[in-house]
Amino acid sequence: MGGLTERITKTTDLTVWKGEIPLEFVYTMGRAGEEFFRAIKEEGKFIGARCDGCRILYVPPRIYCERCLDRLEGNYVEVSSRGIVHTFTLCYESMDGERYESPHILAMVKLDGTDGGLVHYIGEVSPEEVWIGMPVEAVFRPKRQRKGSIGDIRYFRPIEG
Numbered sequence: 001m002g003g004l005t006e007r008i009t010k011t012t013d014l015t016v017w018k019g020e021i022p023l024e025f026v027y028t029m030g031r032a033g034e035e036f037f038r039a040i041k042e043e044g045k046f047i048g049a050r051c052d053g054c055r056i057l058y059v060p061p062r063i064y065c066e067r068c069l070d071r072l073e074g075n076y077v078e079v080s081s082r083g084i085v086h087t088f089t090l091c092y093e094s095m096d097g098e099r100y101e102s103p104h105i106l107a108m109v110k111l112d113g114t115d116g117g118l119v120h121y122i123g124e125v126s127p128e129e130v131w132i133g134m135p136v137e138a139v140f141r142p143k144r145q146r147k148g149s150i151g152d153i154r155y156f157r158p159i160e161g
């Protein structure tokens with residue numbers, strides 16, 4: 001076994017140590033993301049960021065317009081918690097590989113009047129009854145259970161078109 005100064009001349013002679021390196025991650029959602037989740041937690045509503053020049057309403061909000069690079073902070077507006085199923089898929093297993101009793105419906109929901117949307121579950125409906133273009137609305141958790149995360153939305157459920 002060589003040391004850290006081992007000189008590698010042939011790739012077949014590599015020394016391998018097996019072990020684990022402890023790492024901690026901090027994931028930040030950014031200033032616009034914080035504002036987005038604050039509105040969900042405290043007010044049970046969605047906000048977006050509007051670029052008046054480009055006529056784009058970003059959801060989730062951004063601090064800059066990706067097209068013209070204008071600053072959008074301060075241009076936050078409330079947007080609808082209703083939308084349509086833009087596309088969807090079915091999940092049969094959890095992240096740990098455990099089989100669900102019935103498949104979960106995961107959808108991209110485009111929010112009404114905006115150019116954005118959210119990826120989330122669809123609830124209160126069976127997989128056979130979901131269709132692209134189906135009108136849905138967000139179901140928020142009760143305020144005292146909200147933590148300022150995507151889990152504050154239980155799912156989107158179908159509504160009358």
Ligand SMILES: [Zn+2]
Binds near residue numbers: 069
């Ligand atoms: Zn713009």
